[in-house]
Amino acid sequence: MHETRHKFHENLRALEVQALDGLDIVIQQLDRALESISYQDVELAGMVVADDDRIDGRYLEVHQGILSLLARQAPVATDLRIVAALLHVIRCVERMGDQCVNIAKLVPLSGYEAPKDKDILDAIERMGRLARSQVSQAKQAFADRNTELAHDLLRQDAEINRLNREIFRRAVEVGDNLDMREWAMFMILVARCLERIGDNTVDIAEQTVFVVTGLFREFADASTPSEAARPL
């Protein structure tokens, strides 16, 4: 039994690699964005903003590749589901890239002095590590068509959501100092960006399950009742 659409399947695999490698660029951007927050490094933050062009470029390449594959190869069955999922994945990549830019743009706004509150910064850094690990796990789950790994992202994402709420509470209690309060407000925005990145990895996990099973089921995440009362 030989493969009759060899070239097409080669193209499809290459397209998938191209899309998933976009997640590696996201990780690089995320690392630098977090570093710029931790060390209040405005210059590094500027590089994150400038480098977003790489992610946008990747988005356009993959999008174009998907369009021509649809137009010329009319993929069906699992192939069709992969193509549809990749369209979704590359959009998540682009959005996560934008969140890294949002984080980086907050760096100069939050002042040129060192971070003000160790608890908040610790929580942000923990969120950052979790977000990074989720992006990496989402990539692996999709590439390996591993639904268990995909579902495990939910568990991790719950922790990011918890930290997001914790940072909010801490910021409210941070004290009367105006600079301190302002910095804490910016950290709430940073936490919000990281929380959104977590959600995007869950989206990729959902697409993984869709590719494998052919069924799309939104994972119970931010929209579950226990999460409804969250502050942000």
Added chain:
Amino acid sequence: MNPPETTSSKAPPSGAADKTTKEQTDMSTAGDRSPERAQATRVAAKPGAGTGKAGHGVKLKDLNAYYGNQHAIKNVTIDFPANEVTALIGPSGSGKSTVVRCINRMHEEIPGARAEGRIMLDDLDVYGPNVDVTAVRRLIGMVFQKPNPFPTMSIFDNVAAGLRLTGTKSKDLRNLVEHSLQAVGLWDEVKDRLNQPGIGLSGGQQQRLCIARTVAIEPEVILMDEPASALDPISTLKIEELIDELKERYTIVIVTHNMQQAARVANSTVFMLEGEVIEHDATNKIFTNPSDERTERYVTGKFG
């Protein structure tokens, strides 16, 4: 089902078949071109059969077909719902065409070929003991891969041929021919040259002429065996549009090698392999998330 070897169109017509022909003639000369006429044919073919005017489905139950010792169709059970397009796909030699040729009893025309099992057109047993093969083929029309207009006949006569055989009066003929040519979207293209030979038309036009000839006698089911594979892309799309319109009035079974064609025209799709039905499901399901691994491999081109 009768032992098919004893059933062939060349066999002398039974008494029931005689009656059928006579009744059809009577009905036709009365100028009655309503769907009831086709139904009357069917009722005559098997007294007591036939209900309602709505579409007529075809059911295959445990169909087995042979070419000599070769077992070509193995226990095939398929339900072709009324007023739907069902596509048969599968690699060459998977038995798609044989299935279709069993439905209107053309399979048995091949020397040494026979079929077992049951084929029901609503409650008419297509292989029933008193069924007239000619009457069956009037109810179940067929369109072939290569357009095959009667070569010596004009465009008009090609469509009128079947009607004349059923005894339609010549004063009704013109209306019926026009109606049939309009149904296949050919009328405007040929209305000024109806007396020219049918084979003078383009391939796509010839195929639509053949479909007009088929629908002229108001069948209940239309079988299409690769109806567009010899046509150019535009003619192909016209045939596909036509299939979509025809399903309002007929039950359509189409055999196609072109999977995208199946995806475009069929309500449901049957995947066959080595004489067996592997999967029969909504076309959407077959082409987005087939249940069987073999279907998946076939439609994605991982074998074929």
